[in-house]
Amino acid sequence: MAKSDDPYETLGVARGASQAEIRAAYRKLAKQHHPDLNPGNKAAEARFKAVSAANELLSDPDKRGRFDRGEIDASGQEAPPRHSYREHAEAGAGRRYGAGGPQGQAWSQADIDDMFGSMFTEEAHGGTRPRRGHDEHYVLTAAFLDAVNGAVRRLTLPDGRTLDVKIPVGTTDGQVLRLRGQGGPGRHGGPAGDALIELRIAPHRFFVRDGQDIRLELPVRLSEAVLGGPVEIPTPGGVVRMRIPPHSDTGTELRLRGRGVPAHGKLPAGDLRARLRVVIGRADAALEAFLRDWKPEHDADPRAALMGAGTGEGA
Amino acid sequence: MIGIEMVVTRIPGLRREDLERWIANAWVRPDGQAGFYTFHEIDVARVQLIVELRDEMEVDEHALPVVLALLDQLYDTRRRMHDLCDALRRTVPPELQTTLAAALEGDRRDP
Numbered sequence: 001m002a003k004s005d006d007p008y009e010t011l012g013v014a015r016g017a018s019q020a021e022i023r024a025a026y027r028k029l030a031k032q033h034h035p036d037l038n039p040g041n042k043a044a045e046a047r048f049k050a051v052s053a054a055n056e057l058l059s060d061p062d063k064r065g066r067f068d069r070g071e072i073d074a075s076g077q078e079a080p081p082r083h084s085y086r087e088h089a090e091a092g093a094g095r096r097y098g099a100g101g102p103q104g105q106a107w108s109q110a111d112i113d114d115m116f117g118s119m120f121t122e123e124a125h126g127g128t129r130p131r132r133g134h135d136e137h138y139v140l141t142a143a144f145l146d147a148v149n150g151a152v153r154r155l156t157l158p159d160g161r162t163l164d165v166k167i168p169v170g171t172t173d174g175q176v177l178r179l180r181g182q183g184g185p186g187r188h189g190g191p192a193g194d195a196l197i198e199l200r201i202a203p204h205r206f207f208v209r210d211g212q213d214i215r216l217e218l219p220v221r222l223s224e225a226v227l228g229g230p231v232e233i234p235t236p237g238g239v240v241r242m243r244i245p246p247h248s249d250t251g252t253e254l255r256l257r258g259r260g261v262p263a264h265g266k267l268p269a270g271d272l273r274a275r276l277r278v279v280i281g282r283a284d285a286a287l288e289a290f291l292r293d294w295k296p297e298h299d300a301d302p303r304a305a306l307m308g309a310g311t312g313e314g315a
Numbered sequence: 316m317i318g319i320e321m322v323v324t325r326i327p328g329l330r331r332e333d334l335e336r337w338i339a340n341a342w343v344r345p346d347g348q349a350g351f352y353t354f355h356e357i358d359v360a361r362v363q364l365i366v367e368l369r370d371e372m373e374v375d376e377h378a379l380p381v382v383l384a385l386l387d388q389l390y391d392t393r394r395r396m397h398d399l400c401d402a403l404r405r406t407v408p409p410e411l412q413t414t415l416a417a418a419l420e421g422d423r424r425d426p
Binding site: 090092 | 344355356357358360361363364367371372373386387388389390391393394397
């Protein structure tokens, strides 16, 4: 404690410092080094003792004068014995002011769990309680027709395992399949978790899903539309032949019962709804000649509804 | 057994009404009822600490409960740490104690 040789130096004040300056310097250092606020810090404790002794000496004008005149030295002045709160508080008596109160247990089970939780958990310690594996999540994009008709598709997992996923009939976009026991492995005899597979459905080139029905735009010849006749129509279940009724037009909807999404669960099979689109194709001289001579019996303006005039049909 | 008069005499700068207020605030918790308080050494030391916090460290009484609550938590933790160390000393084989000490030393060196 070399610094205690000179109390002015210990407090960091000048020889001519006023009582107020000494007091302020002492307070500043006391806040920093008070041993009850720095438990276990021996350096702080020693520093505080020196600061207290210096303050004791310099705050007493009589002692300060005697020191200044060289009549006493700094270490001759012992501070009165301190009641160290720290010594009591760290011992069993400290429980008096502890969280559990004077009668409180030093350690609760929760404390022990808190402190040792990470050290002694079952996983780290190889505990033996059976634990179910985690569920694992995957996304599988299914072809449109696979989702309508149902299919089995193979999914390769990131860990190299393969899963045969049964895509059910009538699967909708975003539907999640749960494959029991195909997730993370269980531990200590626990069951494996499940694989949860979210199905995304790719759009089709010409089929559009509408609930249980499938919609389709069916191009037809002018002659087929006017005269009617048999055509072949693709459906999810394969090509089907049907007759187009005479006097059909663009926008006429043909309904093929039961040719949409097959029945599944409690849902009956849907329909295929084919909406006709008349395609003239490459016009030839005969068509031109016919149209030039043609005097239509019902010459309605197809644009009448757009113009807000007349009684145009099919508005 | 230490009575309230004795505490007031022993601690310079302490007024009886301050101490009574601190007891009412439960910052100091002697045994017994008003008028018949008996103080343990730890209570006296705590009173002295509160006086020092107030007079020397300029912690005013509005801030004192915060400071005391933090100190109580600090000492709680330190008591537990001492208990833990005692328990380790009593129960852990010496070679494991050495390993533990080395591990802690290592932690301190590269945090």
